Amino acid sequence: MAVAEFTPSSSSSIIKKTSLYSSQLFYVSTHQKRRFSLRPLQKTHYANICCSVTSNEVQAPVVTNDLKKKPECFGVFCLTYDLKAEEETSCWKKLINVSVSGAAGMIANHLLFKLAAGEVFGPDQPIALKLLGSERSIQALEGVAMELEDSLYPLLREVSIGIDPYEVFQDAEWALLIGAKPRGPGMERADLLDINGQIFAEQGKALNAVASRNVKVIVVGNPCNTNALICLKNAPDISAKNFHALTRLDENRAKCQLALKAGVFYDKVSNMTIWGNHSTTQVPDFLNAKINGFPVKEVIRDTKWLEEEFTEKVQKRGGVLIQKWGRSSAASTAVSVVDAIRSLVTPTPEGDWFSTGVYTDGNPYGIAEGIVFSMPCRSNGDGDYELVKDVIIDDYLRSRIKKSEDELLAEKRCVAHRTGEGIAVCDLPGDTMLPGEM
Numbered sequence: 001m002a003v004a005e006f007t008p009s010s011s012s013s014i015i016k017k018t019s020l021y022s023s024q025l026f027y028v029s030t031h032q033k034r035r036f037s038l039r040p041l042q043k044t045h046y047a048n049i050c051c052s053v054t055s056n057e058v059q060a061p062v063v064t065n066d067l068k069k070k071p072e073c074f075g076v077f078c079l080t081y082d083l084k085a086e087e088e089t090s091c092w093k094k095l096i097n098v099s100v101s102g103a104a105g106m107i108a109n110h111l112l113f114k115l116a117a118g119e120v121f122g123p124d125q126p127i128a129l130k131l132l133g134s135e136r137s138i139q140a141l142e143g144v145a146m147e148l149e150d151s152l153y154p155l156l157r158e159v160s161i162g163i164d165p166y167e168v169f170q171d172a173e174w175a176l177l178i179g180a181k182p183r184g185p186g187m188e189r190a191d192l193l194d195i196n197g198q199i200f201a202e203q204g205k206a207l208n209a210v211a212s213r214n215v216k217v218i219v220v221g222n223p224c225n226t227n228a229l230i231c232l233k234n235a236p237d238i239s240a241k242n243f244h245a246l247t248r249l250d251e252n253r254a255k256c257q258l259a260l261k262a263g264v265f266y267d268k269v270s271n272m273t274i275w276g277n278h279s280t281t282q283v284p285d286f287l288n289a290k291i292n293g294f295p296v297k298e299v300i301r302d303t304k305w306l307e308e309e310f311t312e313k314v315q316k317r318g319g320v321l322i323q324k325w326g327r328s329s330a331a332s333t334a335v336s337v338v339d340a341i342r343s344l345v346t347p348t349p350e351g352d353w354f355s356t357g358v359y360t361d362g363n364p365y366g367i368a369e370g371i372v373f374s375m376p377c378r379s380n381g382d383g384d385y386e387l388v389k390d391v392i393i394d395d396y397l398r399s400r401i402k403k404s405e406d407e408l409l410a411e412k413r414c415v416a417h418r419t420g421e422g423i424a425v426c427d428l429p430g431d432t433m434l435p436g437e438m
């Protein structure tokens with residue numbers, strides 16, 4: 001059985017970089033330490049401007065004669081440099097590095113273009129995209145980089161691709177870990193936990209070695225809660241608080257179902273928590289959620305529907321979608337990654353909260369410590385979060401939360417060899433992975 005597609009080895013890695021600063025598209029082989037131009041980059045005036053970076057702003061760009069004379073800067077793009085570009089870029093923030101793994105996959109194919117367009121970090125935030133693929137996906141990754149080039153995004157200042165996380169995560173301020181091995185036919189869930197555990201242990205080590213000390217990590221690849229746990233345990237120099245497992249898609253799905261039942265538009269649904277694991281043991285919390293500012297139970301008086309139909313609909317939405325669509329949700333997952341990041345970089349609206357899978361140490365709900373569990377959080381927009389304290393937990397909710405907690409504790413025991421916590425013992429309860437997202 002192949003253990004993982006990706007074998008980290010800095011000696012064999014190839015980084016391909018397209019830099020809009022240099023107007024060149026080139027490979028950097030860490031082996032040979034040489035660069036060669038593949039083809040000229042047909043680009044707008046951004047191709048021949050330089051931005052010098054101050055503490056929090058990119059200074060006005062200047063046209064350098066050197067670059068202007070370069071043979072790869074050609075034709076109309078060299079001549080039509082518009083001085084207004086200086087004004088446009090002078091108020092930009094400092095460039096941020098965003099690393100994305102699984103960048104040639106379906107989710108990334110939606111997400112990368114949202115990142116480059118400024119939908120995530122804002123219209124004044126230039127970004128460098130560093131894309132991590134597997135050996136098998138390196139060609140596809142080149143195609144992704146070409147599409148990004150051809151999209152002429154002004155905010156996208158650099159694109160690099162590679163298969164070595166120690167290079168691709170260098171100075172990462174955000175790491176969006178999407179790449180994971182899918183579950184093959186007949187593969188036991190314990191095997192999947194182990195195979196992906198290996199990937200996320202390696203990526204945790206790489207983040208620990210080379211990423212920004214303040215990097216925010218969002219784990220999407222499944223089983224995402226336990227992958228996030230493995231990742232953070234392998235990155236001891238980075239705060240465990242910086243690691244998230246994506247449960248925002250589940251939150252969005254739950255909001256949609258409540259809106260549908262109540263006959264309101266979904267922006268009227270707030271305070272939606274997904275508790276627990278991104279699996280069918282997840283608990284969409286209708287007790288604390290609100291519709292038009294009122295408790296859901298006051299608006300939807302059908303408790304049977306809430307406890308049975310609603311809960312199951314949210315838990316199994318991914319499976320229904322794959323039956324209809326023939327593949328797992330990619331676009332809505334990408335949207336939910338955008339939502340998850342935006343929730344951390346913009347202040348949470350007064351009285352509201354969002355769900356994300358985070359490390360349980362110090363949680364006020366009595367959930368076991370040492371696991372990654374989806375809980376209600378608020379942020380003041382600085383990338384950090386705090387857990388919401390004033391939530392009601394009744395017997396129904398507590399028993400459901402306990403089931404998801406037990407599952408995550410079992411997953412944790414099963415990957416103890418990956419988290420440095422001893423010998424793995426796999427006594428997993430029933431198979432509760434979300435159908436279609438395996």
Ligand SMILES: NC(=O)c1ccc[n+]([C@@H]2O[C@H](COP(=O)([O-])OP(=O)(O)OC[C@H]3O[C@@H](n4cnc5c(N)ncnc54)[C@H](O)[C@@H]3O)[C@@H](O)[C@H]2O)c1
Pocket residue numbers: 004005006101102103104105106107108132133134136137178179180181182199219220221222223224246247248249250278328329330333437438
């Ligand atoms: N948390 C959620 O809400 C949620 C929702 C949907 C999907 N998912 C999960 O997201 C993951 C990706 O889904 P997708 O639809 O994009 O899959 P995909 O198969 O289209 O893409 C995955 C990509 O990752 C690459 N890859 C594999 N191992 C890698 C490694 N070690 N390093 C870098 N890249 C690697 C593959 O080559 C592939 O290109 C899956 O694990 C899926 O189950 C999570």
